[in-house]
Structure formats: C-alpha cells, structure tokens
Amino acid sequence: MFFFLFLTLLSTTDTFSSPRIDPRIPIYLNSPKHRQMIYKPGYTARKVFYPKLAPVTVRLKNAGDLAALQQLENEHLIISKRGDSVIRIGDIVALQIDNIGLKILKDSDFIKRIELDRPARYQPPTEVTAGLISTLSSRYSQMYEFRQLVSGEGMLLADLDSAVDPYQPAFFKADGGYFSWFDQNNDGVFSPGTDGIDLNNNQQLDEGEILDYIDARIYSYYGVVNFIGGESTGVGRFNLETDYLYLDINANGERDNYSALGLIEPGDSFGEPFFIVDDVNKNGILDPSEKIIKLGSSKIRAIFSSGKEFVRGVDLHEIQVDYDFSHATGVCGIAAGGQISSSIPTGIAPNTEIVVGNAYGETGYFQVLQWALSYEPQVVLHEYANNFGQFLDGSSNVEAAIDSSSSEGAVHVAAAGNHGGSFKGYKAQIQPGENRDISLFLPGGQTAPAYVEITLLWQDLDTIFDLNLQDADGNIYDMSSSSTQVEIVGDNIYYYVVLDQSARGTIMADIVIWRTDNNNNYISLPGGDYTLNVVHPDPEGNSVVLHGFCTDMDSGWAEGFRWEEDISEEHLVGFPGTADSAVTVAAYTGRDEPEIDYYGQTQGEIRDFSGRGHRIDGTPLIDVAAPANPLSASCMYCDEDSNYFGDLTVFGGTSGAAPHVAGGAVLIKELYPQENGWQIKSRIQQGALVDADVVEKFSLPVEDIWGWGKFRIYESIYGEMPPVASPPVVDSTSLVIQVGDTVEINLSASDEQTSSQNLLYRFDNDYDGVWDTEPESDSTFSFNAETEGVFVTKLQVIDEDGFVGEGLITVRVEEEPVNTDAGTDADVDSGNEELNSNDEGCSCNAASKSGRTLPLFMLIFAMLVIIRLWFCRSRICKT
Numbered sequence: 001m002f003f004f005l006f007l008t009l010l011s012t013t014d015t016f017s018s019p020r021i022d023p024r025i026p027i028y029l030n031s032p033k034h035r036q037m038i039y040k041p042g043y044t045a046r047k048v049f050y051p052k053l054a055p056v057t058v059r060l061k062n063a064g065d066l067a068a069l070q071q072l073e074n075e076h077l078i079i080s081k082r083g084d085s086v087i088r089i090g091d092i093v094a095l096q097i098d099n100i101g102l103k104i105l106k107d108s109d110f111i112k113r114i115e116l117d118r119p120a121r122y123q124p125p126t127e128v129t130a131g132l133i134s135t136l137s138s139r140y141s142q143m144y145e146f147r148q149l150v151s152g153e154g155m156l157l158a159d160l161d162s163a164v165d166p167y168q169p170a171f172f173k174a175d176g177g178y179f180s181w182f183d184q185n186n187d188g189v190f191s192p193g194t195d196g197i198d199l200n201n202n203q204q205l206d207e208g209e210i211l212d213y214i215d216a217r218i219y220s221y222y223g224v225v226n227f228i229g230g231e232s233t234g235v236g237r238f239n240l241e242t243d244y245l246y247l248d249i250n251a252n253g254e255r256d257n258y259s260a261l262g263l264i265e266p267g268d269s270f271g272e273p274f275f276i277v278d279d280v281n282k283n284g285i286l287d288p289s290e291k292i293i294k295l296g297s298s299k300i301r302a303i304f305s306s307g308k309e310f311v312r313g314v315d316l317h318e319i320q321v322d323y324d325f326s327h328a329t330g331v332c333g334i335a336a337g338g339q340i341s342s343s344i345p346t347g348i349a350p351n352t353e354i355v356v357g358n359a360y361g362e363t364g365y366f367q368v369l370q371w372a373l374s375y376e377p378q379v380v381l382h383e384y385a386n387n388f389g390q391f392l393d394g395s396s397n398v399e400a401a402i403d404s405s406s407s408e409g410a411v412h413v414a415a416a417g418n419h420g421g422s423f424k425g426y427k428a429q430i431q432p433g434e435n436r437d438i439s440l441f442l443p444g445g446q447t448a449p450a451y452v453e454i455t456l457l458w459q460d461l462d463t464i465f466d467l468n469l470q471d472a473d474g475n476i477y478d479m480s481s482s483s484t485q486v487e488i489v490g491d492n493i494y495y496y497v498v499l500d501q502s503a504r505g506t507i508m509a510d511i512v513i514w515r516t517d518n519n520n521n522y523i524s525l526p527g528g529d530y531t532l533n534v535v536h537p538d539p540e541g542n543s544v545v546l547h548g549f550c551t552d553m554d555s556g557w558a559e560g561f562r563w564e565e566d567i568s569e570e571h572l573v574g575f576p577g578t579a580d581s582a583v584t585v586a587a588y589t590g591r592d593e594p595e596i597d598y599y600g601q602t603q604g605e606i607r608d609f610s611g612r613g614h615r616i617d618g619t620p621l622i623d624v625a626a627p628a629n630p631l632s633a634s635c636m637y638c639d640e641d642s643n644y645f646g647d648l649t650v651f652g653g654t655s656g657a658a659p660h661v662a663g664g665a666v667l668i669k670e671l672y673p674q675e676n677g678w679q680i681k682s683r684i685q686q687g688a689l690v691d692a693d694v695v696e697k698f699s700l701p702v703e704d705i706w707g708w709g710k711f712r713i714y715e716s717i718y719g720e721m722p723p724v725a726s727p728p729v730v731d732s733t734s735l736v737i738q739v740g741d742t743v744e745i746n747l748s749a750s751d752e753q754t755s756s757q758n759l760l761y762r763f764d765n766d767y768d769g770v771w772d773t774e775p776e777s778d779s780t781f782s783f784n785a786e787t788e789g790v791f792v793t794k795l796q797v798i799d800e801d802g803f804v805g806e807g808l809i810t811v812r813v814e815e816e817p818v819n820t821d822a823g824t825d826a827d828v829d830s831g832n833e834e835l836n837s838n839d840e841g842c843s844c845n846a847a848s849k850s851g852r853t854l855p856l857f858m859l860i861f862a863m864l865v866i867i868r869l870w871f872c873r874s875r876i877c878k879t
Helices: 002-010 024-030 032-039 063-071 099-106 323-336 365-373 397-408 653-671 677-686 702-706 713-718 856-873
Strands: 054-060 077-079 092-097 111-116 143-145 148-150 156-161 211-213 218-220 245-247 274-277 292-294 300-305 308-311 353-358 379-382 411-415 425-430 435-442 451-458 466-470 476-478 487-489 493-501 507-515 528-535 544-552 583-588 622-627 631-633 648-650 733-738 742-747 760-764 780-784 789-798 804-814 844-849
Touching: 024 032, 024 054, 024 099, 024 111, 024 493, 032 493, 032 507, 054 063, 054 397, 077 099, 092 099, 092 365, 092 397, 099 111, 148 653, 156 323, 156 365, 156 653, 245 274, 300 365, 323 353, 323 631, 323 653, 353 365, 365 379, 365 397, 379 397, 379 653, 397 411, 397 677, 411 653, 411 677, 425 435, 435 544, 476 493, 583 653, 583 677, 622 653, 622 677, 622 702, 653 677, 653 713, 677 713, 733 742, 742 804, 780 789, 780 804
Parallel strands: 156 353, 156 379, 218 648, 300 353, 379 411, 411 583, 583 622, 733 804
Antiparallel strands: 054 092, 054 111, 077 092, 143 148, 211 245, 274 292, 300 308, 425 544, 435 528, 451 507, 451 544, 466 476, 466 528, 487 493, 493 507, 631 648, 742 780, 742 844, 760 789, 789 804
C-alpha cells in the first residue's frame, strides 16, 4: 500500500492535494530491529530503546485545526504533551503514531505534512575573537547605552546542541558577594595556598579560609599549550587571566564538588566556591585594595537531555557529565560564558542566562526546539548542520517552526557547517534520455566505515530518475522507489531508500547503507569504488540539475566517502541554516597563532572548511561570517579528571563562529526588544563589514562565501561605523585622614576622545558590586570619617562612546592626626599596616575639613618654642 502511495505522490504535480508523508515513518514502523538507523543514522550506540510508536510532527493547514486533530486521538495516534501542554509550535504538533495512526492522518484533509521527528545527526560543526566583531574591549563584551551596560542582563539564550557542563565556573554568576583578601604573611602580595578570607574575623586564617587556584590548562590540536605567540599561558603559577580561585574548605589541595564534600545541597558554585579577581586597574595582579568576587548562582536555567529536564534550583546539579558535553560547553562559553569583572576569557553576552537542549540525544529535534522555546528565549542557537536526508529548500516542519518562532520574536542563529573542501557535494546537468554513471570512492579497504549515505536532490516534478548504486563488491541497490522496510543484500549489508517530495517542489532520493555482524556489531562496508547510475527516463523531457551529497560514519566533516567527479561547493550549507529566517553563519580565522591554528591561515581569512553556497532553489543562505577558534570553556576531561574546572580549549569550526553571532544577537535584542527575528536578521546583514578579506574563493561569488560580510555588533545596532575610541584613564586614589574629618575629592580622568566635562561618574561606595549612584557629570567624592578603619570605594568613568574606565578610592581613617595629602594606592590594603600617602598620580584635589580644636599639649609646646626663639634672638640662649 505504501509503495503505491509514494509513487502516486511523486507522479503528481499537485503538491497540496494530499498529505505529504515522510517515507521514513513506515520504514521505522515496519523495521523494529533497525529503528536506530532510521531514527538516528550513523549513531554508534547499539543498545538504545526506540518506542513502538513513531515520533512524528504534523503540520496543520491552519493552527485552528488542532481541535480537529485532538478529535482523532486514540491509542494509535497520541498527541505529545509536556505536562498538560501540547507540544506544538505554530501550526506544527508533535505526535506518536503506529501504522493505523498513520493511515488516519493520511485520510485527514487538514494535514499538510507528516515527518519523522529525528534527533540531530551527531556531526556537530566544529577573547581575541570578541574584539573582531565589535569595537569593544576583547576582555569586556559590554556596551553603554541609555545609562546601562548592555551585557545580556535579563536575556535568555537557548542552545540546541549537546548537553552542557553546569559545573564549569564560566557558567556561574558573579553574585556571591565581594570579599577583601587577608594577607596572611603581611607581604602585600597575594599568595594562593597561603592567603585567603578571614570569614570569622579573628585576624588569622583558619582551616577552610585559605584560597587556592585551579591551574587552568589550555588545550589545542597539539595538546596542552604552555606558550601562545611567545607568551606564557601561566601553567604552574597563578594567572588571573586564566585561573579561577576557590576556597579550599576541606584543605585537600583540590577543588571539590558538593558531593565530594559530603553535602546534600549544592551551594554556591555547586561545591567549594569559585572566585574571580576584580582587577580594577587591569595590571594582571590582585592588588591589596582590590577585592575578589564569589561566584554564586548558575547561569544555566535548565538542560534538556534525552527526555529528562534538569532545572536550576531543583536538580540541575545532579546531571552526570562526560566528554559528550564538550561541544555545548565550548559553544556556551563563547556566547555567554565568564564574568564581566574577570579577566578570564569572557563570552560575548556574559550576563545572559542559558537553556540547553541536547539535540543529539534520543528526543526528536522538533521536541527539543519546542522545549527550548517554552522558556521564551530571545535568541536560539542551532549548533547542528546536516546536508543529508534533508530537502535543503527550507520546507521541512522544523524549518517552518523556526520561521514561525522568528515571526513571534526569537532570533534563530545557525552554523553553516564545515563541508568546504570535503568532496561531499556534487552537481551536474542530466540531459533528457541520458544514462550516466557517476563515480564515488569509499576509502579504508578492510577498515572502511560501516555506514554510508547518499542524498540526491532535484527540482523537476515531471522527472523521476531511474537510480541504482553499485558498491565495491558489486552489490546493487535499487533507488528508484521508496522502501517500506529495511532491505538486506550480500553479507549482512542492510539498506533502505527514501523517495520523497517537498512542498516547495524538491524531489529527494536518499539511501542509507550499513553493515553488521550476527551479533549486531558494526563491521566495515566494502571499501573502494562505488558507481551511481542515473537514467533520465524521458528523451523528450527537460534537462535537470542533480545535486548530490554523500557521507559516512567516520569522516565527519573531513574527506571520506566522496564524489570523484563534478564536485561542487555551491550548496554546502546544512539544515537548519537553510530555513528562511535563520541567521546562517560562516567562519573566518579568528586567531592565527601557530599554537592555536594548525591550518596555517591568516586572521580574517575565510576558513577553507566553512560551509558555503546557496540553497538549491537559488535563495542566498550565508548571512554573515564570524571568527572561529577562540579559547572557550572545556569539558574534554570532565569524566576522568576531578580537577578539570576552568580548563580552556581552542574551539573551532562554524560551531565556534555561530555563538559569536548568537551572543551579539542577544546584545542587539536587548536594545531592540520589540523587533522580531526577521528584523534582527536584517540588522545583522546591514551591519556587516566588507573589508579586504571579503573576496571570492573557489570561484564562488562573494555572497556565497561571506554573505553580507563580517559580523559587527556596533554597526548592527547603530547602522554606522564605530568611532575610534579608547577607555578613559582613571588613576586610583588613596589617602589617610582622622576620625571626624570630612574629605571632598574633585576627581579627574583623562580620555582621548571625550572632553573632561562630558565624562560621567558613578560610585560603588562600599565596593560591594552595587552602584550607589547613577552616572552623572559631578566628579566630587565626599567621605565622612566616622570610625577608624580602611574604606574602599569603586569609581567608574564612562565616556561619550560608552567605554569604561575604573579605579579605587581608598581612605584610611586613624585616630591620630596624619598627613591628609592624597596619593596612589600602591601600598594600600585592608589587611596591611603600611600606606603610601604621597601625592604622586593622585588625579584629584582633596580638601579636608575638621571640627576639632588643637589639643592643649600642642598649644603649650608651641608657646615654649616661641619663647625659645625670642630668647635666641635676644642672645640669651647659648649656641
């Protein structure tokens, strides 16, 4: 019945006369032993349970048809729900069906398309770079507008990816409080393992109060990197530009999670608390007056992985991490990792929160997308690019859901994929009546991959090619009609064929081939030459452009199963970057230090592997290019190294480029919350930079390589080139005064672009991380010395271009009269006894006011001096 149905569908040019049914659904239902290869081709795990009912998505002709669909619900057709809510996006609904349910849907006149809801194929797209997409400091991805720092505060980013490691310090907020550090040996230098926090105020450090550091390792293709561009990465010493501090509560010299401490509740940082250094003067040293900031609550609101949700404040800390979490960990680190006050590599929108859906798990992509959208994120990042088994014309149910969500407000960012230079693309004109043999090659011989796939696409509903494939052992696979179940040929070689038609007039022939032994373990397919035979059945018909894509289990993005002729790179952008509303991102070289970039490409140059081309219907796909290969949070050894926290890795590919754009989109959306995904996409396009690097490559037009150019945040927000600007220069100030004195300081700061009267000042009076004043032009700082002690105020100066400079004002109040001249804070410390009170580098004018009279003994002493001088002048005193 199904064979007849699909031939009927493909023989008509009336696309909407009846529901379009994904042929994988009956194959899945009819072949329970092989559901893994239908649901998730190329996935190597063999012991995975797949349900009897097929997970599908149904596109309704109208969103109002949901009530009619609900009337059909029975044991053969079950509408998927999360809690009491139907899993739906716009007019697309998730269901579970068997063959009877499939027939019910087929006979319903309000159904447009039924598709198998599969997870993403596990082939994920693979500091300095932040500065390449904006005029912001590469340390701080923040902008100043409407008197607020734009850093993603109050925003939400959804990443559809692998699962993410919630234990990484990059994913905790700097909201645990500010702390002065205690100088145990009173040498004015912070010494990890010796100095710490005097939590009980007993003027000494007890067990559990010592601060130590995690000696972060930086991994690249070459392993641990000790030098980058000739500069040390700080391995073997505390380097506040890479290393997190932690409170060694159990004094064992390692940073422990809450479970290792024997705790039931996770607490701040999910264990021994992490700290960052508030390096106010950016000198790379924890100075005496500078504080450390405790990391507290998680940025990660929730993780969804293989049907289970882990929620912050409930059970987020219970998720078990392993190496498979590495991809999303790196991605989220680029988009939203780190903390603004820290010098450690910081994401583009470091104050945004995150939800992460595991698109590579056992839940279909649509359901993961709907889960993410249920949290109402402003930006959704799709870290998944697939050229196989897809129409690549923007017509799928998932792409329709993306477009619907974009209209509602969300910005969808997608990686283009990394198939450039991989010989995975084919394109040729098939003439009427032509019989053509096309050569492919599967490398490996006796160690060849155990799985291959070929997808053919063309756009001519009047032409259905006769197709067959011959492998290196001579086995023949007929591809002229859809399978209704898995077939077997030769020695335990299995395959199925999908012949399908999209709503936009694309015909797809897709064949999946794999081999197992009698114990269902993968074994190699015949390696060597393969031949695809294509016959145009109508000598009087039209010439047809045939697009082909091939892949295998082992090669990923690199060369592997490949075309040997008519190789094309015109359509190497993967789904869902083919969606109409997606912001699709190519990759260029972000860092070219030899320790980081083993490709040998120059900074700014398009990556040779970057996905490229246009959609098969001619629609442009690449929107912008962004830098790849930054340093980001790592989970490479999270399942075998108990002290991996804070490790960094070079994170490349369009996977490394896309989160730059996603983080930037968060900042843009923060300033323009009323604009929807389509409008933000237009802003990103219009703001792109075209420079000398933006050129053709491999004979493709510039727009097929770069889109509109290099992604730029400032231009996307303001529609103009950024000013040439630098942060204000702010000197820290220190002074010593007496109890009862009031001091007024007229602060000054210098800025190359902004005149002093146009600078704005604000103060954090008790240096607790909360600004006590709004930015204003008044630079006067007043302090009333009521009690003795050391008091530190943080100062921030903002120029007209939104750049920020910071400094500290340290006031020591003593009982005895002292010199009230102001000076630098070089030797000022809340835990040290000495203070430099000279006036060098003060950048302030201070006036001290006292309400006291001079003490009596000072008056008597002064009178005695005057009498002695009088006697000397009268020659009465002796010389």
